[in-house]
Amino acid sequence: MRFFAVTLAFVALTFPALAGDLTPDLIRAMLAKDSPTAVVxxxxxxxxxxxxxFGVLDQIETGDQDWIDLVPLLAPGTDAGTAEGLVIxxxxxxxxxxxxxxKLIADGQFTVEDICVDNDIEVPLTDYIAFLDNIVVTVAAVLDPALLDVRxxxxxxxGTARISALVDGH
Structure with a gap:
């Protein structure tokens, strides 16, 4: 039993994500010790x-800047599935x-074509249109002169994705 407890403690320290709630500081500490690939x-x-x-992705989706600031640090460590999840x-x-x-797009981390659409897999047409209609409001509200070209x-x-979806049925 003691061996199990020591092993569990070792695993928790080796993989901090298992030791408790993830925080941006915890992930930064992980990145300070390991490569982005190893961390992801x-x-x-x-x-x-x-x-x-998935917890990290959920936190990024909240829009909290501390979590979004991790994206350029983690993105190089993503592969097919994790990269797709990050784009979604x-x-x-x-x-x-x-x-x-x-700002991530302007810095060349991602492209407008990759981000400014609904990237979910097999989304029903009505959900796809609803998603585009929802983001157009927040996108249009960005008035920072440095971001107007990206906006x-x-x-x-x-607009192109919406029209294409309506004409082609998605």
Missing amino acids: QSLDDGDAENNPW TLSRTLKTNAPAVF NACLHQI
């Missing part, structure tokens, strides 16, 4: 209900913090 792989561990990576999350984050997402490109992408 350690977070993307577990089933859908207990996967810490950033699309959704347009509803909660469009200026922060635009305008995003609005164009949203």
Whole structure:
């Protein structure tokens, strides 16, 4: 029994995400010790209900700047599935913090074509249109002169995606 307790303590210290609630500071500490790839792989561990990576994505989606600031640090460590999840999350984050997402686009981290659409998989047409209609409001509200070019490109992408979805049935 003692061996099990020591092993569990070691695992919790090795994988801080298992030791308690994730915070941006905890993830920064993980990144200070390991590569982005190692950190993302350690977070993307577990089933859908207990996967810490999904918790990180949920926090980013809230629009909290401290979580969004982690995106450029974590993105290089993503691969197919985790990269796709991050892009989907950033699309959704347009509803909660469009200026922060635009800064990531302006910095070359992501493209307007990747972010300014609904990236969810197999979305029903009505949900797709509703998503685009919801983000167009928050996107149009961005008035920071430094982000106007990205905002305008995003609005164009949203309009194009909406028209295409209505004409082609998605």
